[in-house]
Amino acid sequence: MSLTPETRLKQLDLNLLTVLDALLREQSVTRAADSLGTTQSAISHSLGRLRAFFDDSLFVKASQGMVPTRKAELLRQPVVAIMAAIRNEVLAEAGFDPARSRRAFVFAMTDVGELVFLPPLLTQLRKAAPGCTVRTVQVPIEQIEGLLASGEVDLALGSIKSAPEGLYRQRLFMNTFVTIVSASNTSIGENMTLEQFRRTPQVVVSLEGKPGTAYDNLIEEQGVERNVFLTTPHFLVVPLLLERQPDLIATVPMELANAFARYGTVRILKPPVELPQFALDQHWHPRFHNDPAVVWLRTMVKQTFEQYAEPGGG
CATH class of the missing domain: 1.10.10.10 (Winged helix-like DNA-binding domain superfamily/Winged helix DNA-binding domain)
Structure with missing residues (x-):
């Protein structure tokens, strides 16, 4: 039976x-x-x-x-x-009590996101939610909505191009691009000419790893043709490459350049071409819009980056 x-x-x-x-x-x-x-x-x-x-x-x-x-x-x-x-x-x-919770929070972000977002976030999380843990994942854009919908990821942080329209989005701060050169590069001074920018071999980052999808392709959209020598999907390798190959340059988000510059291996220059600012946001799925833990988390994230309201802040 x-x-x-x-x-x-x-x-x-x-x-x-x-x-x-x-x-x-x-x-x-x-x-x-x-x-x-x-x-x-x-x-x-x-x-x-x-x-x-x-x-x-x-x-x-x-x-x-x-x-x-x-x-x-x-x-x-x-x-x-x-x-x-x-x-x-x-x-x-x-409800959600961060001081007593032992929840594991999961963020989707790139390696540049880890460098920019994680240090201040971990400082705040360890103060407010000492029993919670953090995990980060790097996933293709097309998988983000599904991971947020299933609860496998709590928040997606960063400048996510073509983010699904069904997700909630909140502006954290605006950022802009700067050009970095090796600290040992003597051929480029404090100001870079447009001709130097065009002629100098460059490293570009394409998160999709494909030609023509560079993170900084706004430069080409401004009608400037560059001498692209290397395309890589990883931001964190850029300062190491410039240290070993001092004649190379790269154009990266300013908050990332500030992090690189702290180690003394690169100098930061203003690009000789006007580039628009871009937004860094946090995204979450409507299914978790009222989840107390996710509400607390995104409020904490927003408050953490209020000081970054203007490019160069923090």
Whole structure:
């Protein structure tokens, strides 16, 4: 005699869904335990109970971590929906106490975002929410909406071109571009001519890693043809390249240039071409607009960067 759905529900400890959600997201017992603020042995024990309930191994070990089985993949969407409903509709009534929470906050940002956003954010988070942890992810733009909708990412920070219209967006501060040269570059003085700018070999950053999609392609939009020597998807390698190849230059966001300049390896110059400012924003999904933890988080983020209201602030 088969059991009714009601009987089966009584046999399922709903706390196990939290563990299944974390395992589907992290695909690692260690990371799942960290995200839930518990031990690896507790996660392993819960996984054993989940396997017995669903009569399936759910995850198998592979070189890249724990790979979900077909049944686990079939469970992904309903589990994500259930957990989102619990967070938005049940826990929303309970409020959020940052001082006592042990939540893991997840930000989507680029490597430049980590350099600009993380230091001040971590300072504020450790003061206000000492039990919480932080994780950052770098993902293609087309995946951001899905990750925010599922709750796998709490906020996306940065200058996100072509961000989905369905997301909420809040301006954090305006930034602008500056040109950086090696501190040992003696051929370029305190002011760079347009001819020097055109002629000098340059490093450009394309987050998509494709020609013609440079982060600073506003320069070409101003009708200036550059001598592009290297295209890279990584901002953080730029000052190292300029240190080893002093004849190269690069045009980067000013807050990033300020961070590079603190190490004394580069000088900051005003580009010899007028470039418009651009916005750095935070984005979140409507499903979590009223989630107390996300409301607190984005308020904290906004307050942290109020001092950056004008280019060069902070």
